Amino acid sequence: MSEYLQYIGIVGKYILGKREPNHLKKKKIVIVGASFAGIHLTQKLLQQDKEEFFEILLIDKNEYFEFMCTNTKSLVDETYFDRTTLKFTKLRESFRSSNVIFKRGKLVRVSDKSQTIDIEVPQEQNISTQNILEVNGKSGQANINYSKVQHIQYDFLVICTGFSYSQPIRGPYDGKTDLLSRKESLTNTKEQIDKAKSILIVGGGPNGVEMLGNLMQGLQGKGKKLGIMTRAPRLLQTMPQQASKIAEDHIKSQGGFVYVNTEYNEEIRAELNYELVFECTGYNFDHTKNYMQGELAYCLDSQTRQIYVNEYMMVTNLNPLEEQSTFDQNGNDKQRTQSKVFNNIFSLGDVCLTRLNEEKSIVPIYYYTDVIVANIMSMSKKQDGNQQKLKTVPEVIPRFYVIPLGSENGILIWNDFVLSGKQNVLLKNMIEKLTMGQLNNSRIIDGIMKVKDISQSAMFWLFSIRPLQCLPCHERRAKRRSNPEERKAIKQKIKELESIQTQIKKNL
Numbered sequence: 446m447s448e449y450l451q452y453i454g455i456v457g458k459y460i461l462g463k464r465e466p467n468h469l470k471k472k473k474i475v476i477v478g479a480s481f482a483g484i485h486l487t488q489k490l491l492q493q494d495k496e497e498f499f500e501i502l503l504i505d506k507n508e509y510f511e512f513m514c515t516n517t518k519s520l521v522d523e524t525y526f527d528r529t530t531l532k533f534t535k536l537r538e539s540f541r542s543s544n545v546i547f548k549r550g551k552l553v554r555v556s557d558k559s560q561t562i563d564i565e566v567p568q569e570q571n572i573s574t575q576n577i578l579e580v581n582g583k584s585g586q587a588n589i590n591y592s593k594v595q596h597i598q599y600d601f602l603v604i605c606t607g608f609s610y611s612q613p614i615r616g617p618y619d620g621k622t623d624l625l626s627r628k629e630s631l632t633n634t635k636e637q638i639d640k641a642k643s644i645l646i647v648g649g650g651p652n653g654v655e656m657l658g659n660l661m662q663g664l665q666g667k668g669k670k671l672g673i674m675t676r677a678p679r680l681l682q683t684m685p686q687q688a689s690k691i692a693e694d695h696i697k698s699q700g701g702f703v704y705v706n707t708e709y710n711e712e713i714r715a716e717l718n719y720e721l722v723f724e725c726t727g728y729n730f731d732h733t734k735n736y737m738q739g740e741l742a743y744c745l746d747s748q749t750r751q752i753y754v755n756e757y758m759m760v761t762n763l764n765p766l767e768e769q770s771t772f773d774q775n776g777n778d779k780q781r782t783q784s785k786v787f788n789n790i791f792s793l794g795d796v797c798l799t800r801l802n803e804e805k806s807i808v809p810i811y812y813y814t815d816v817i818v819a820n821i822m823s824m825s826k827k828q829d830g831n832q833q834k835l836k837t838v839p840e841v842i843p844r845f846y847v848i849p850l851g852s853e854n855g856i857l858i859w860n861d862f863v864l865s866g867k868q869n870v871l872l873k874n875m876i877e878k879l880t881m882g883q884l885n886n887s888r889i890i891d892g893i894m895k896v897k898d899i900s901q902s903a904m905f906w907l908f909s910i911r912p913l914q915c916l917p918c919h920e921r922r923a924k925r926r927s928n929p930e931e932r933k934a935i936k937q938k939i940k941e942l943e944s945i946q947t948q949i950k951k952n953l
């Protein structure tokens with residue numbers, strides 16, 4: 446009898462399997478880039494996916510996760526690197542789900558037509574050198590490294606490949622991708638720092654200021670000359686004025702040098718004569734090996750090389766910052782004929798350009814993740830005839846950033862509100878410890894992080910409501926985009942300058 450029931454079960458399952466409606470089939474979500482954006486998105490998808498509807502493939506070119514937000518500390522603190530890095534094979538355990546698989550590989554091509562991506566997977570082969578190389582009649586073993594291209598199919602693709610930075614903030618984009626090599630390169634940089642009598646940081650943004658703050662703290666009393674240079678009129682130019690003042694005062698009070706309105710070039714280099722120079726001038730997008738090919742190549746911003754996304758976080762060829770005129774001069778609907786939205790390819794994190802053009806940091810990732818999760822859920826579960834309800838990006842996203850200036854002082858920026866003091870350093874340390882604890886699969890910290898996420902959302906919500914609009918930390922103050930009139934005026938000014946330039950050239 447039981448065998449009979451089992452048989453009915455198998456046949457029934459087979460028939461049901463065959464007839465399984467499209468909207469009930471498991472969907473494969475491929476997420477490329479397993480840093481803050483990729484990991485947060487995976488966590489959120491798992492939380493929402495109660496019916497185990499998704500298979501998630503998380504891909505990264507690196508072997509490890511690195512808590513990048515404070516990593517220049519490892520240049521002066523021996524133990525820091527090991528505390529803030531984690532191999533993905535270990536990190537995967539923190540998802541506690543067999544529906545998540547991690548794969549190491551570098552994205553080299555995205556195809557929207559075949560819904561596949563190509564990744565280069567590093568391979569290592571141990572070969573005997575017999576018949577290839579013999580030294581004094583002896584042969585031996587050797588490891589050769591090469592990469593193999595793999596094709597991967599997706600139902601939904603989310604590109605979270607971030608930016609690449611110069612050393613020491615991040616290893617070179619095309620360099621070695623294992624944890625040991627990264628540690629060795631930081632040790633080399635540390636040795637250079639120890640030897641140098643003078644060090645200059647070029648770039649006065651948050652990364653440069655934080656790096657100098659860490660160096661000043663770690664190299665205190667060693668008699669080194671330390672300086673920071675920016676071509677902008679002040680440090681932290683995109684942040685409120687008060688933040689710049691705190692940073693500058695702190696650096697000067699510690700005996701450091703601040704050079705503003707100064708472009709770093711050979712002349713300046715010779716004049717100031719710093720022995721060691723670090724470039725912290727911001728980020729780069731992958732320029733050389735562009736994985737956005739074919740029609741997707743038109744979805745890249747010509748200057749920043751970020752990926753355009755629309756209000757649903759879907760990749761598009763329309764620049765989200767430009768006012769789109771729907772009709773051309775012949776009255777044809779331009780949007781229909783020229784615009785293209787890749788509705789199963791999303792992008793998240795530093796790599797994408799949204800209509801808010803927000804400063805890149807962790808908080809926007811939280812907001813945009815919710816949009817992507819909601820849209821993937823609604824698109825994958827849609828039933829024929831049902832209207833899809835898609836979620837759009839919010840109007841404003843709060844700015845929340847902490848810049849430690851060593852271990853005794855730091856700057857907290859919350860929209861237009863600025864606070865200095867040691868408590869900010871402690872706050873960032875706590876965030877780092879909680880994040881690493883959660884990724885190390887600590888259940889207690891996982892619980893604390895969930896409470897933290899809820900209270901953080903509540904806090905941001907509270908400071909977005911109208912009655913609190915007068916406060917400097919109110920959300921409206923985070924708006925970064927200029928209004929259309931301002932943009933028009935800037936465009937006009939650029940045109941004027943260009944015509945003056947042409948005139949001068951003609952006269953020459």
Ligand SMILES: Cc1cc2nc3c(=O)[nH]c(=O)nc-3n(C[C@H](O)[C@H](O)[C@H](O)COP(=O)(O)OP(=O)(O)OC[C@H]3O[C@@H](n4cnc5c(N)ncnc54)[C@H](O)[C@@H]3O)c2cc1C
Pocket residue numbers: 477478479480481482483504505506507513514515516517550551552553605606607608609610614651652655731736793794795796805806807808845846847848
């Ligand atoms: C020094 C420093 C301090 C910071 N401090 C703060 C702070 O206090 N608060 C804050 O909110 N933000 C801070 N930030 C910004 C924050 O770190 C970034 O916004 C965040 O890292 C963005 O995450 P992401 O996942 O989009 O990209 P990333 O962190 O850049 O990660 C991208 C991932 O994609 C992988 N990848 C890249 N290309 C490929 C490819 N072709 N194939 C496969 N994988 C690929 C990379 O290996 C990497 O793991 C700081 C940044 C720096 C550099």
